[in-house]
Amino acid sequence: MTLLLRALTPADAAVAAALHARAFDDPWSEASFAAQFAATGAVTLGAFEEGELTAFALFQDTAGEADLLTVATHPARRGEGLARRLITRIIDDLARQGITRVTLDVAEDNAPARHLYAALGFTEDGRRPRYYTAGRQVPADAVLMSKRLNG
Numbered sequence: 501m502t503l504l505l506r507a508l509t510p511a512d513a514a515v516a517a518a519l520h521a522r523a524f525d526d527p528w529s530e531a532s533f534a535a536q537f538a539a540t541g542a543v544t545l546g547a548f549e550e551g552e553l554t555a556f557a558l559f560q561d562t563a564g565e566a567d568l569l570t571v572a573t574h575p576a577r578r579g580e581g582l583a584r585r586l587i588t589r590i591i592d593d594l595a596r597q598g599i600t601r602v603t604l605d606v607a608e609d610n611a612p613a614r615h616l617y618a619a620l621g622f623t624e625d626g627r628r629p630r631y632y633t634a635g636r637q638v639p640a641d642a643v644l645m646s647k648r649l650n651g
C-alpha cells in the first residue's frame with residue numbers, strides 16, 4: 501500500500517477529528533482542528549493510505565520552540581512505525597528551520613506514547629500533578645518532556 505505523507509489543512513479537519521476520537525477520551529472537535537490547522541505556526545503531517553488518514557501529528561511553533569500538541573495513529577495501524585516516522589520527519593524539518601527545542605506532555609500511564617518519545621530522544625523535565633482527568637477515575641500526572649535540537 502502506498503503511504504502519502506502531507507501537511508494537513510482545514511479541509512482535513514473532519515477526518516482528523518474522527519481519528520482523534522478513536523484515540524482519546526477527550527477528543528478535539530472538527531472546528532478545533534480546522535482552527536488549529538489554519539493557525540500561524542501550526543506544523544502538521546498526516547499519513548494517508550488509499551486516501552484514508554491513518555496517522556497524524558500536530559505541532560505548534562512558538563518563538564523558536566515547538567510544542568507537540570497531539571499525535572494519533574488509527575488503532576488498527578499501531579506499532580508499525582507511523583507515529584515515529586511522522587514525528588521524526590517534522591522534527592528534522594523544524595531543526596532545519598532553526599527551532600532549537602521541542603516540548604510535549606504525556607500522561608504518566610500512557611506507556612506506548614512514553615516509549616515512543618523516549619525512543620525519539622525526549623527526556624523528562626518535570627510533572628504536572630493530576631493533570632489528566634478525562635475518562636479516568638483517578639487523575640494522572642502529566643509528564644513534561646523536551647528534546648533539544650541541534651541549532
Ligand SMILES: CC(C)(COP(=O)(O)OP(=O)(O)OC[C@H]1O[C@@H](n2cnc3c(N)ncnc32)[C@H](O)[C@@H]1OP(=O)(O)O)[C@@H](O)C(=O)NCCC(=O)NCCS
Pocket residue numbers: 523524555570571572573574577578579580581582583584585605606607610611612613615616617619
Ligand atoms: C502513541 C501512538 C501515537 C503511537 O503510534 P504508533 O504509530 O503505534 O507508534 P510507532 O509504531 O511509531 O511506535 C514507535 C515506538 O513507540 C513505542 N510504542 C508504540 N506502541 C507501543 C506499545 N503499545 N507499547 C510500548 N511501546 C510502544 C515503541 O518504542 C516504538 O518503537 P519500536 O517500534 O522500535 O518498538 C499511538 O499508540 C496512539 O495513537 N495512541 C493514542 C493517542 C495517544 O496516546 N497519543 C499520544 C498522546 S501524548
